[in-house]
Amino acid sequence: xxxRRWIADEVSGDRAALVGEHADHLVRVLRARVGEDFDIAxxxxxxxxxxxxxxxxxxxxxxxxxxxxxxxxxxxxVLAIFxxxxxxxxxEKCTELGVSRMIPVIARRTDSHFAAAxxxxxxxWQRIARQAAEQSRRTxxxxxxxxxxxxxxxxxxxxxxxxxxxxxxxxxxxxxxxxHASASEIILAVGPEGGWTEDELQSFQQAxxxxxxxxxxxxxxxxxxxxxxxVVVATLFSx
Numbered sequence: 001x002x003x004r005r006w007i008a009d010e011v012s013g014d015r016a017a018l019v020g021e022h023a024d025h026l027v028r029v030l031r032a033r034v035g036e037d038f039d040i041a042x043x044x045x046x047x048x049x050x051x052x053x054x055x056x057x058x059x060x061x062x063x064x065x066x067x068x069x070x071x072x073x074x075x076x077x078v079l080a081i082f083x084x085x086x087x088x089x090x091x092e093k094c095t096e097l098g099v100s101r102m103i104p105v106i107a108r109r110t111d112s113h114f115a116a117a118x119x120x121x122x123x124x125w126q127r128i129a130r131q132a133a134e135q136s137r138r139t140x141x142x143x144x145x146x147x148x149x150x151x152x153x154x155x156x157x158x159x160x161x162x163x164x165x166x167x168x169x170x171x172x173x174x175x176x177x178x179x180h181a182s183a184s185e186i187i188l189a190v191g192p193e194g195g196w197t198e199d200e201l202q203s204f205q206q207a208x209x210x211x212x213x214x215x216x217x218x219x220x221x222x223x224x225x226x227x228x229x230x231v232v233v234a235t236l237f238s239x
Contacts, residue, residue: 003038005038014062016047017059017060017061018058021059023054027056033051036051037051040061040065049097053233068174073233074184075100075101075157075187076096076100080105080107080109080190082193082221090222092099093229094142094225095128096136097230103145104148106198108199108200108229110195120212127145157185159183162176162187162210163209164189165195168213177235178235189204189223193220200212214231
């Protein structure tokens with residue numbers, strides 16, 4: 001039987017602990033007891049952990065051997081801010097698919113109300129990502145940055161940078177990925193409701209981003225984010 005995985009709140013040598021809501025869920029809901037084994041992600045590795053003490057406020061573990069982790073691809077998702085319930089869905093599912101980092105951006109078509117309220121949502125987004133990371137047995141949750149302006153993420157890097165554009169009619173995302181099969185770091189940019197403006201797409205192009213499409217249909221932002229991440233994982237892990 002597969003052991004449940006938890007991301008430790010505290011790590012010191014061969015000891016780790018879950019605290020607060022983490023501990024409460026493990027003890028009160030899952031009824032974990034002293035002596036039970038779980039997989040514990042420490043940030044640097046995943047190790048087998050045995051409970052040595054358990055209260056609703058704190059669960060402590062002795063850490064044993066490392067558990068092998070599969071190879072991964074560094075995927076950064078630049079996500080233009082859109083309706084929060086749909087954005088949370090995208091964050092949860094893209095975490096499950098393996099995104100390493102998410103950068104919420106304020107785009108030209110981002111609703112002003114969502115832009116103003118977004119800074120107060122970061123902690124909630126991080127909590128959603130952490131829960132999804134544990135559920136999907138990840139070593140660590142993705143980093144979720146504070147919202148920034150689109151211009152702040154355009155600068156050149158060594159990563160393969162792809163902007164999803166509804167106006168792109170010739171280049172499919174999967175074809176870009178196949179032509180860059182050795183890429184180990186991908187940055188995907190997904191626009192808000194209504195898509196990127198022409199000025200924004202020009203800025204992407206001038207900064208060296210590759211424009212790509214997911215196909216002929218128009219997808220909601222959250223669907224595009226999830227679909228694009230799945231295409232990256234499926235395509236690059238097949239080589």
